[in-house]
Amino acid sequence: MSPEHRTGRRTGGDRSPAGRAAGHATFMGMPPFPEAAKSATGDSQLRHNLRKATRTIRDKRAGVVGELDDWSDLRAAGKAIKDRTLRHLDGYLEQLEEAVTAAGGRVHWAADAGEANEIVTGLVRATGESDVVKVKSMATQEIELNEALAQAGITAYETDLAELIVQLSDDLPSHILVPAIHRNRAEIREIFRDRMAAWGVPAPEALSDDPRALAEAARVHLRERFLRTKVAISGANFAVADTGTMVVLESEGNGRMCLTLPETLISVVGIEKIVPTWSDLEVFLQLLPRSSTGERMNPYTSTWSGVTPGDGPQEFHLVLLDNGRSDVLADEVGRQALRCIRCSACLNICPVYERAGGHAYGSVYPGPIGAILTPQLRGTASEPEASLPYASSLCGACYEVCPVAIDIPEVLVHLREEVASSAGHRAEKAAMGAAGWVLGGERRLGAVQRATSAVRSLAPRRMPGPAAAWTDTRDIPDIPAESFRSWWRREGAAEDADGGAGGERGGQEGGRR
Numbered sequence: 001m002s003p004e005h006r007t008g009r010r011t012g013g014d015r016s017p018a019g020r021a022a023g024h025a026t027f028m029g030m031p032p033f034p035e036a037a038k039s040a041t042g043d044s045q046l047r048h049n050l051r052k053a054t055r056t057i058r059d060k061r062a063g064v065v066g067e068l069d070d071w072s073d074l075r076a077a078g079k080a081i082k083d084r085t086l087r088h089l090d091g092y093l094e095q096l097e098e099a100v101t102a103a104g105g106r107v108h109w110a111a112d113a114g115e116a117n118e119i120v121t122g123l124v125r126a127t128g129e130s131d132v133v134k135v136k137s138m139a140t141q142e143i144e145l146n147e148a149l150a151q152a153g154i155t156a157y158e159t160d161l162a163e164l165i166v167q168l169s170d171d172l173p174s175h176i177l178v179p180a181i182h183r184n185r186a187e188i189r190e191i192f193r194d195r196m197a198a199w200g201v202p203a204p205e206a207l208s209d210d211p212r213a214l215a216e217a218a219r220v221h222l223r224e225r226f227l228r229t230k231v232a233i234s235g236a237n238f239a240v241a242d243t244g245t246m247v248v249l250e251s252e253g254n255g256r257m258c259l260t261l262p263e264t265l266i267s268v269v270g271i272e273k274i275v276p277t278w279s280d281l282e283v284f285l286q287l288l289p290r291s292s293t294g295e296r297m298n299p300y301t302s303t304w305s306g307v308t309p310g311d312g313p314q315e316f317h318l319v320l321l322d323n324g325r326s327d328v329l330a331d332e333v334g335r336q337a338l339r340c341i342r343c344s345a346c347l348n349i350c351p352v353y354e355r356a357g358g359h360a361y362g363s364v365y366p367g368p369i370g371a372i373l374t375p376q377l378r379g380t381a382s383e384p385e386a387s388l389p390y391a392s393s394l395c396g397a398c399y400e401v402c403p404v405a406i407d408i409p410e411v412l413v414h415l416r417e418e419v420a421s422s423a424g425h426r427a428e429k430a431a432m433g434a435a436g437w438v439l440g441g442e443r444r445l446g447a448v449q450r451a452t453s454a455v456r457s458l459a460p461r462r463m464p465g466p467a468a469a470w471t472d473t474r475d476i477p478d479i480p481a482e483s484f485r486s487w488w489r490r491e492g493a494a495e496d497a498d499g500g501a502g503g504e505r506g507g508q509e510g511g512r513r
């Protein structure tokens with residue numbers, strides 16, 4: 001994959017926080033999956049990094065999942081809770097709004113990315129601050145919040161270690177859980193040494209690529225930021241409707257620093273993140289750590305309901321984000337994608353993801369879940385999105401590991417149908433319609449077969465135009481001199497006349513034609 005493709009569209013060369021206000025990497029302008037994947041599979045370093053990381057995580061996951069006798073029951077419970085919640089989503093959303101408001105928070109509704117960015121930018125401006133710290137959040141990446149804030153002169157500082165690596169290198173995330181999975185230790189050391197100083201406390205001159213040294217450099221760099229930034233932005237893994245509680249699960253504790261130290265907290269949360277009660281939450285607190293990081297229990301689980309005087313942020317805003325989710329909900333097959341709890345298990349098991357990497361999917365949601373979620377959220381009108389449902393071998397491994405039993409292959413096939421019946425596939429549709437008409441009538445079929453046999457010597461060996469890609473790797477079968485039906489009429493009649501003696505011979509010859 002070319003550096004430009006690997007890091008998306010970049011509109012400026014200055015990679016300092018100020019420079020990013022003018023230019024930054026985004027997924028916009030990425031090529032369709034086949035093109036991006038072809039390029040990525042030629043990058044042996046990328047393939048090595050991905051193979052090593054995904055195999056380690058998936059082996060760990062398999063070990064801890066195998067410990068539980070009731071894993072399939074937990075999985076069925078997770079699926080049932082999510083389905084029930086999605087069926088009554090309107091009611092639960094209103095319940096959540098009431099509970100958050102009663103607890104001292106303010107709820108904002110955002111129909112799309114533009115509205116969400118406008119709301120958050122306005123809220124940050126109202127504080128008078130120009131810096132914010134961020135908890136790792138897929139929703140804010142989906143709406144490109146950092147870029148919108150930068151346009152308004154507000155710098156967002158990522159505090160998750162992997163997100164920090166991505167931000168410092170002006171790169172793009174390539175994995176839901178481990179956004180810098182495509183980087184190895186040596187690359188990370190170079191990024192820290194070259195870029196940390198432009199964003200705050202520099203990395204030590206003699207920084208090694210030892211994981212402890214890298215973590216310590218990040219800790220020192222971030223600590224200063226935590227202590228002086230007054231506004232934080234987060235997402236949430238879950239939102240409990242009956243108490244208005246937000247829940248964030250993370251492994252480093254950096255998220256908790258953002259959720260407790262600043263004066264103002266703004267959470268951007270997709271409307272599908274709701275669970276009705278704490279009892280429902282209990283199921284997901286068992287499913288998520290085992291499926292994502294392969295841990296029995298999550299290291300840092302932070303929960304908060306509104307504001308508490310004298311304790312933590314004194315201003316809390318919840319931005320509920322639709323951004324295409326209502327459309328997904330309206331699709332009876334596709335809506336199961338909204339059950340996703342972003343564990344990444346489907347990415348780590350996927351043979352396509354392991355070879356192509358996350359950037360090839362052209363979205364913050366890579367891998368199998370990205371292949372079904374992105375085309376649904378953005379539609380399939382443009383080529384990059386229309387190519388995603390085909391980014392799969394349909395092996396079904398993603399469904400097997402999904403903790404909420406999303407039948408990803410079923411949705412992929414459903415979306416392929418949608419793409420195939422869209423305007424962009426008119427020629428294919430017309431060809432299938434004509435074939436259906438010919439095959440639907442015996443006399444029509446006979447006439448076409450006779451006509452085709454008569455001009456068989458003129459048949460091309462290669463299809464013309466865009467269809468040439470099909471025959472580049474396939475042979476067009478020879479057109480027989482006569483159809484089986486016509487042969488059978490003649491030979492079958494002869495067989496009847498000689499009492500069936502030629503039956504076996506006729507069958508064998510017929511088989512060879």
Ligand code: SF4
Binds near residue numbers: 342344
């Ligand atoms: S689709 Fe399933 S396996 Fe994939 S990230 Fe979502 S919950 Fe995890």
